[in-house]
Amino acid sequence: MTTLLDSAKSMLTDAVISKASSLIGLDSSSMGSAVGKFLPAIIGGLISKGNTESGAAGLLDIFKNKGLSDLGMDDLMDVMGNPNKSKSMLESGGDLLGSIFGNKQDSILEKLIGMTGIKKAGGSMLLKFLAPIVMRKLAGMVFKNGWGAKKLSSYLTDQKSSISGLIPGMSGLMGFADSAASKVGATASAARGAVTSGGNDDNGGGGWWKWLLPLLLIGAVLFGLSKAGIFGSKDKMADDAEDKTEMTGDATTTSGTTTTTTDMSTDGGSSTTTSGTTTTTISVPDGGYDLSKATLNANGDFVDADGNVILSGNNYALDADGNIIGENGSILVEASKVPSTLLDRIKAFLGKYSGTKLMLNDAGDLVDADGNIISKAGEFEVKNGFFYDKDGNKLGRAWAKFVNMLKGAAGAVTDAAGAAADAVGDAAMKTKEAMTGLFTGLITKKEGAATNYMLHDIEFNDEGTRITNFSKNEIEGLAEALKANPTGKVVVQAYTNDGGGDMKNKAISKTRAEIVHNMLVTLGVKDGQISFKGMGTGDNKIEIASK
Numbered sequence: 001m002t003t004l005l006d007s008a009k010s011m012l013t014d015a016v017i018s019k020a021s022s023l024i025g026l027d028s029s030s031m032g033s034a035v036g037k038f039l040p041a042i043i044g045g046l047i048s049k050g051n052t053e054s055g056a057a058g059l060l061d062i063f064k065n066k067g068l069s070d071l072g073m074d075d076l077m078d079v080m081g082n083p084n085k086s087k088s089m090l091e092s093g094g095d096l097l098g099s100i101f102g103n104k105q106d107s108i109l110e111k112l113i114g115m116t117g118i119k120k121a122g123g124s125m126l127l128k129f130l131a132p133i134v135m136r137k138l139a140g141m142v143f144k145n146g147w148g149a150k151k152l153s154s155y156l157t158d159q160k161s162s163i164s165g166l167i168p169g170m171s172g173l174m175g176f177a178d179s180a181a182s183k184v185g186a187t188a189s190a191a192r193g194a195v196t197s198g199g200n201d202d203n204g205g206g207g208w209w210k211w212l213l214p215l216l217l218i219g220a221v222l223f224g225l226s227k228a229g230i231f232g233s234k235d236k237m238a239d240d241a242e243d244k245t246e247m248t249g250d251a252t253t254t255s256g257t258t259t260t261t262t263d264m265s266t267d268g269g270s271s272t273t274t275s276g277t278t279t280t281t282i283s284v285p286d287g288g289y290d291l292s293k294a295t296l297n298a299n300g301d302f303v304d305a306d307g308n309v310i311l312s313g314n315n316y317a318l319d320a321d322g323n324i325i326g327e328n329g330s331i332l333v334e335a336s337k338v339p340s341t342l343l344d345r346i347k348a349f350l351g352k353y354s355g356t357k358l359m360l361n362d363a364g365d366l367v368d369a370d371g372n373i374i375s376k377a378g379e380f381e382v383k384n385g386f387f388y389d390k391d392g393n394k395l396g397r398a399w400a401k402f403v404n405m406l407k408g409a410a411g412a413v414t415d416a417a418g419a420a421a422d423a424v425g426d427a428a429m430k431t432k433e434a435m436t437g438l439f440t441g442l443i444t445k446k447e448g449a450a451t452n453y454m455l456h457d458i459e460f461n462d463e464g465t466r467i468t469n470f471s472k473n474e475i476e477g478l479a480e481a482l483k484a485n486p487t488g489k490v491v492v493q494a495y496t497n498d499g500g501g502d503m504k505n506k507a508i509s510k511t512r513a514e515i516v517h518n519m520l521v522t523l524g525v526k527d528g529q530i531s532f533k534g535m536g537t538g539d540n541k542i543e544i545a546s547k
Helices: 004-009 014-024 028-049 053-065 073-080 083-116 120-145 149-158 180-197 209-227 234-245 340-350 400-408 432-444 472-484 502-522
Strands: 250-255 258-263 269-275 278-284 309-311 331-333 373-375 380-383 386-389 394-397 452-454 467-469 490-496 530-537 541-546
Touching: 004 028, 004 120, 014 028, 014 073, 014 120, 028 053, 028 083, 028 120, 028 149, 053 120, 053 149, 053 309, 053 472, 053 502, 073 083, 083 120, 120 149, 120 502, 340 394, 380 472, 432 452, 432 472, 432 541, 472 502, 490 502, 502 530, 502 541
Parallel strands: 490 530
Antiparallel strands: 250 258, 258 269, 269 278, 380 386, 386 394, 452 541, 490 541
């Protein structure tokens, strides 16, 4: 399979470098040389972030939430030729770099400009230019192949060899060690250098160096094998232990006859170790997250000094007492252990009413924990797990468990499994549970249910190859309904008038339908349950039809 490095390099033709260099403020020669260090650094950051299933799942969320898709050469050249699109690309690159490197971004930039000799401003712009290219090429692989978190994590781990030695001295900063092979090679090279520079004996046969060389090579090999964990290296075991602490999902590791399964869910769980016929259960207590040295990134994730996610921004809220809590109200981190230096940032991330559980009353109004109305029904919306007012201000966390209180809202869902799309109120329509129920009725062809459904918030760029906006709850609701009904099938039907002609519209609409199909497969739906059709000319829309 093509390496991520090669895939990204294929986009950086001389023409692209020439156009981008003027945009970034570097001459073509300096930029072309710097790319050889900057690209591996970005890939190294992705490897570090995605080397566990939970980290890879975070990347999948970024791909879906930001609507990332594969990047073609025509797309890139179009961006290079449009000042507004170029500016937008660099802005998105800055956002993506925060997700990739976390609080290590400045340190990594300093290292890179030290290696390449370019100025800091140019280096920063180059990182912002390259990040979207790498991320979109990776997203393209994910959606094309239907990868889940496990496969993505495996693929990224395999990329270590492709960048080994390209960014010397930065592997530790990235969060992973250089490969044993590269260390053996480096040691052997040093040994050869010593022989070349050393004096010969009287017989011209290399003197005592010819006896030392094999010993040096053997030592290098043994050192490499030790670091690779063949001999149970302490460093390797420490790395393995660190990987396990980063996981937020269920992980299973098998070695010999011993199998360990750890539930690292946000609300606590248990770890079970089985060896032979002996089983031991170890509790994973609530409030077990140590945030004393953590920082908060742009996504609201708590990250450690290496940029590894300790607690995802999707999984917590604050209560009135200042405790960090999970969806079921359990305390993840006691108020006394919440870093006071981060409180303002936490509150800003969670929204205006960060210190209360926002809920919906029987009338569909948004209320605080005491029942006080914060926003009237119809004057707020739910997106990306948060309530927003009509002006787009974030109000607070919208846990999924609260959406069943939407029953009294305008256009309430009286029977979610069979309700047609028009019967779902504007706020309710954006909840995952309502969408799952609605699509269940469509898929099972329940009496009175709609036979097709138009995705309301999905939008594409004019070329039709990239999603610019979509409702996560609609897509996830459809995916959940299909997974719960494995014999059910749907057709994704796309229409468009963006092509300016029937043939072009047909091609664009087919591409859009396929992108939605790929998103659903990525979310775990069986490929055989979803077909797609480009319907050609018509109002821009995507329909889900029962089959």
